[in-house]
Amino acid sequence: MADTNFIPATGASAGAVNTFDAYGAGAVERMSKAEKVLDVQDLSVTLFTEDGELPALQGVSFAMRKGETLAVVGESGCGKSMTALALMGQLPTPPARIVGGHINFGSTDLAALSRDQMREHRGSSIGMIFQEPMTSLNPVMKAGRQIREGILVHNPQMSKADADARALEMIKLVGIPAPQKVFNSYPHELSGGMRQRVMIAMALACEPKILICDEPTTALDVTIQAQILQLIDRMREELGTAVLLITHDMGVVSEMADWVLVMYTGHVIEYATAYNIFHHPLHPYTQGLIASIPDVNAVTEDDLYAIPGNVPMLSDLPSGCPFHPRCPFARQECAERKPTMAPVPGDEYHQVACWKTIENWGE
């Protein structure tokens, strides 16, 4: 992704997929050698509600590598944001709780830390940008002070003046014109794009190894979207941050991602390099997602593809493979046994949870 500077304003575009031709097969090897900064294994989160226990995440595993972007995609309610909040130790408790698995960050298992113990890592090891820049900043605190606050909490020995200087430096770094003015502005005085830049400055102020972006551009104008995505990509490159990008926009994924994690009803169903996800998608759901990207050349409305059916409720998950009721290839056994993630023969960096691939049904 490093050599890509062009980001189409609309995010999704027909030509976007071609970006990966620059990589070829060698890309996988190069990327897989980057230092792992986060290793999530078998992470499970359950919602303990009055109506019973709902499995929000089931056995989610993935790795994040230094300077690389991992995109997490899937329809609303598939567990993308839940994954991010679990990494931040900010699950809404009650009702949500990590019931299994590990989040290995260096030698620490973040999943085993209490919410209070996680505090030291929040902001300093892992930073996060949220979806709604309009509501994610405190309306009664000046932008500069909000950035400074995060710096001071992780550097208690630092003077306020130094922290101010650092905050101002961050504001400059994220490309805000008139940094001093923005520093002294309240959020309501800033545009959506400016606020998201302030959010990014805030999240990166302590140079975290990991940056989680939860749909960072969904609430922004399309022209601003491209700028913010470029900024995130530039920060990743300059600071060597590992980026977890949550999105449902496959166009954004094609532009930004090195790796893609496809989620469905709290399960990971396919995990591969972005190249493979776009060129050799194996799971029928992934194939459906890619087919759903609007094509600029589409002539009639019929050319807009949609995956039939709806995402099932967590309280009413189907037996076997959670996708089988919507899957065009489903057989009897899909309803009986749940497939687990398995590497594709001949490519250990491409994993999929689908009987069709695992048992090699052919077309």
Place this chain on the structure above:
Amino acid sequence: MRDFLIRRALQAVAVMLCISAITFFVLNVVPGDPVRIMLGDLASEEALETVRHRMGLDQPVFVQYFNWLTNMLRGDFGDSYFQRAPVIQLLGRSLAVTARLAGFAYLFALISGVTIGVVAAVNHGNAIDRILMSIAVLGISAPAFWVALLLQIVFALNLHWLPLSGTKTAAHFVLPVIALGTRYFASISRVTRTAMLEVLSQDFMRTAEAKGLRKWAVILRHGLRNALIPIITIAGTQLGDIFTGSILVETIFSMNGVGSLMVNSINQRDLPLIEGGVMYIALICVVVYLIVDVLYAVVDPRIRLSGGEA
């Protein structure tokens, strides 16, 4: 911000003028001749006329009003008909008692109300929340005089921890302050809890936590600060209430505050004293609302902006 202040101050003056006019003219048409009450039923018509003339009560009512108003602006509220002392002196003496009672009751209500509201909101839905809110409901439902009597029975008569009534020492004020403050404390705690609950679910609270701030720094610096607007609204109106509504508590604890002074003066048709008292109450209310409006602007920069432009 400066224009906003000037405009609000001018409004306050206009309100005070209206109140003074209404008070004065209404009191002049209510039945009951103060001169007759002063002199008794047996006084001759001649004597009544003489006294009326001496007190300026035979002049046209508009002239009386104008005189009263201009004197008041010079700080002269006239003399009480019955107590033979300047109204300002009588009011001042009572005010010293009421201000102490109401001031401490208000501090008690504000501090405990906000604290309990925040703690309840943070513990939303669990036992602590339910216990605290039960106390609040009890506090709102219980009339001040009942709380006062209960406190007297328990802490003064049975336990002998605190004096029963009077105003001599600081200890004398403890029970009245609690009795007067209970209702206000209860409603402030409920409003605080509601406002906090709304703020706690806001996106920026998640952002604040994501920075790695301590739990209570998030709750107080980011949460409470944003919940302040509704709290100031309710607490502001209550400041007026508490300073002017302490009559029952003053009576029960035999405290000579503004409340008892007003009731006595109304019973006696002591017009200058009534008028002075009403003006005092009005002044407190007007000043409180002025302060509340200014506080809004201080707390919320968005209000400051629209206030400055309007």
